[in-house]
Amino acid sequence: MVVIHKPFVEAAKMDEVILCRLMPEEDLFANLKKIAGDHGIKRGVILSAIGSLKNVVFVNVRPHIGIPVKTEDMVEIEDAGPFELLTLEGNFFPSQEDGEPVIHLHAILGTSSGSVSGGHLLKATVFTTAEIIIGSIAGSSVYKAMSDVTRRMELLKK
Amino acid sequence: MVVIHKPFVEAAKMDEVILCRLMPEEDLFANLKKIAGDHGIKRGVILSAIGSLKNVVFVNVRPHIGIPVKTEDMVEIEDAGPFELLTLEGNFFPSQEDGEPVIHLHAILGTSSGSVSGGHLLKATVFTTAEIIIGSIAGSSVYKAMSDVTRRMELLKK
């Protein structure tokens, strides 16, 4: 179901700060989803994440495209790495359809040349460790719904 | 007015967590300023921001320069993009002169090659969406004043 998206501003509170340590070979998305479920965190924001990742897949958009973004406007990049995880920015909010957490992450990765790569993250495995600090959000009625503009699940306020 | 700047450490509290969704064609700085004004957020820190930007202007400093930083020490880069917004780091505090929010942002942007660019952000327009989470800060007497060293508005404690 595609929903008309509108801008919004909502004042909520940070409830808990969730400290997570992931281990080698763990899947980043599956573990974040499990942590959210096990600990009843409906809405969260990544406050900080460091460690290292491998077998990473991410996408970026091509220059000079417009909206709506089409499949051919995006470039998927796959790299075995491993890489230092330099930033992990993102959030999770419940899907409007089934209430399951929709995790949206952008990552930046360090390479041995000192240069840096990254994008909208689709898949990643922990290499040595991941120290992830999540702020859980209380008092919010924001959820995620499919956008006809971005073709991704985007934030929407009921 | 140029002020002598001093180091400081101040313990404050995070009051609210402000969830914002910006829409295509919206100006990033103008909207953050409007959100701060409309919702009475005097002091804030960007906790997280993802989405995509276009028509971006940012600056970086040249290597081997000293302080004070001169205009010719900075390189301005303009790029129509669009880009995935991979990180947005920054804060806003009231100007010492007129109390208006001074917004200082650093952004990192993903490109279709997988490489990443960024710097001190001067201008940006939302491409598809921007999901910005701001922590509002209570119990602070920090403001922004022009620094003779950086030639930018910098943090200062009264």
Next chain:
Amino acid sequence: MVVIHKPFVEAAKMDEVILCRLMPEEDLFANLKKIAGDHGIKRGVILSAIGSLKNVVFVNVRPHIGIPVKTEDMVEIEDAGPFELLTLEGNFFPSQEDGEPVIHLHAILGTSSGSVSGGHLLKATVFTTAEIIIGSIAGSSVYKAMSDVTRRMELLKK
């Protein structure tokens, strides 16, 4: 002492938000350690940091390596800069051995070409300013202990 590391999830609270301004020529790690000590912040997460750095040393891992990470798997990069500090991601927790704060930081730096570099930060000096916002964490029993896998001090829950 090398400790067997395990994954964990711990719910804690954000206590205070510490606003710090560092000045030109100050050492980043020494100052963060001093701030943590002077203000009794046992556990903290970097929520945001902007400004500029110089005389930076950081490391990244080589591609196609496995664990445990060996010294020759890491590439150390030293650059006088200066650079815009685009992100500083990391945390500090007390060492299991002596209770001293172990500061783990990843930084991303802007260059005058608009490209970006970064990695696991070992050393940095403030160029013009550093505006660092730390969230202090209460209700946590997490500390840092040497990992036999990463050969770094990693998060561990008692």
